[in-house]
Amino acid sequence: MPRPMIALALLLLALAGCVNAPEGDSNSGGSSGGSNPSSGAFTANESGTHTVNGSISVPAGQPSGEVTTVNGSIRIADGATLTEAHAVNGSIGVGAHATAVALQTVNGGISLSDGVHVARDVATVNGDLTLHGGSDVTGSIANVNGKIELNGAHVGGGIRTVNGDIDVVGGSHVEGGILVERPSMSWFQWSNSKPRVVIGPGSVVQGNLRFEREVKLYVSDKATIGPVTGATPVRFSGDSPPA
Numbered sequence: 001m002p003r004p005m006i007a008l009a010l011l012l013l014a015l016a017g018c019v020n021a022p023e024g025d026s027n028s029g030g031s032s033g034g035s036n037p038s039s040g041a042f043t044a045n046e047s048g049t050h051t052v053n054g055s056i057s058v059p060a061g062q063p064s065g066e067v068t069t070v071n072g073s074i075r076i077a078d079g080a081t082l083t084e085a086h087a088v089n090g091s092i093g094v095g096a097h098a099t100a101v102a103l104q105t106v107n108g109g110i111s112l113s114d115g116v117h118v119a120r121d122v123a124t125v126n127g128d129l130t131l132h133g134g135s136d137v138t139g140s141i142a143n144v145n146g147k148i149e150l151n152g153a154h155v156g157g158g159i160r161t162v163n164g165d166i167d168v169v170g171g172s173h174v175e176g177g178i179l180v181e182r183p184s185m186s187w188f189q190w191s192n193s194k195p196r197v198v199i200g201p202g203s204v205v206q207g208n209l210r211f212e213r214e215v216k217l218y219v220s221d222k223a224t225i226g227p228v229t230g231a232t233p234v235r236f237s238g239d240s241p242p243a
Contacts, residue, residue, distance in 0.1 A: 040072070044082065055090070058082050060098075073108070076100065091127065102139070109146065112137075112153070121157065131155070133170065140176065150174070150203075158207060161195065169200030169240075177207030177226060180215055197231075198241060199223040 040054040048065030049056055055072040058064050064082035067074055071089045076082065078095035084102045085092055091108035094100065097115040102122070109127035112118070112135040121139035122129060128146040131137065131153035140157035141148065147165045150172035158176025159166060162183055168174055180195055195215045199205055201222040211217070211230030218241035219225055219233040234241065 042069075048083075056085075058085070058098075060095075074105075078113070129164075131172075162213075163195060165196045165198075167198045167200070168203045168205060169198065171202035172200075173203070174205045175207060178205060178209045180211045180213060180230075182212035199225055201239065 042049055042051050042054050042056045044056055044058040044064040044067045046062055046065055048067065050068045051072065052069070053071045054069060056067045056069050056074045058067060058074070058076040058080045060077045060079040064080065066084045066086070067082060068086045069090055070087070072087065073090040074085045074087055074092045076085065076092070076094045076098045078097060080095065080098045082100050085100060085104070087105040087108060089107045090105060092103050092105055092110045094103070094112045094116045096113040099117045101118070102120040103110055103118060104121070104123050105127065106125045107127065108124060109129065110122055110124055111130040112122070112132060114133050114135065116135040118137045118139070121141070122137050123142045124146065125143060126145045127143060129141050129143055129148045131141070131150045133152035135153045137154070138156045140160060141155055142160035143164050144162045145164065147167070148159060148161060149167045150169065152170035152172055154173045156175050158178065159174060160179045160181065162181045166178065178197065180197070195213075197215050197217045199219045201220040203220070204224045205226060207226050209217070209225055209228045209231070215231050217228070217231040217233050218236055221235050221237050225233070236242070
């Protein structure tokens with residue numbers, strides 16, 4: 001069986017074969033939602049929006065269905081509501097107090113502004129994951145390559161990475177622990193450097209912190225964590241560990 005992140009990547013890459021242009025124009029890179037094909041920009045609607053080549057914006061004011069793009073970014077406006085957002089080559093940016101069911105991409109970062117709520121998982125393969133103050137992910141957050149940063153955020157289903165540095169700061173709260181996986185032989189690239197994991201003052205990580213590869217683990221003397229396997233925590237005082 002493939003590792004969870006490999007399975008995720010294969011699932012998302014399959015989007016390239018599932019996202020279709022409008023009938024009769026398979027090479028246009030068009031969309032099933034509102035669009036401006038000449039500019040490559042599409043606006044999501046309540047029935048969902050799917051394109052091959054183009055960015056998608058999700059406006060506030062009416063719920064949107066699933067949005068999917070292969071080559072393009074997804075921008076979700078402040079206060080917008082949608083089901084799921086999927087991309088292959090493109091980032092996903094979520095405005096303040098927006099809500100979504102799940103967010104996934106392969107090559108691109110995902111950023112959640114203040115007060116965002118995601119009911120399930122947030123995942124990318126190659127890209128940063130950034131959760132700002134008051135953002136809440138009920139499921140897990142995961143990547144292979146890229147930094148993971150929580151600043152005053154909540155994650156209910158744990159954090160997973162292979163090569164990513166992790167910062168849990170600003171009084172963030174993680175349930176479900178942290179897993180840094182051992183790199184597997186695959187088409188992924190990985191770094192030989194040790195991931196740096198920081199649990200800052202006032203932050204809480206419930207559950208196991210499990211490290212299948214060597215990491216640098218720094219834990220504030222004002223943080224709370226669960227059992228640690230595979231690493232020795234280095235305790236620090238003040239706002240951040242030594243450089």
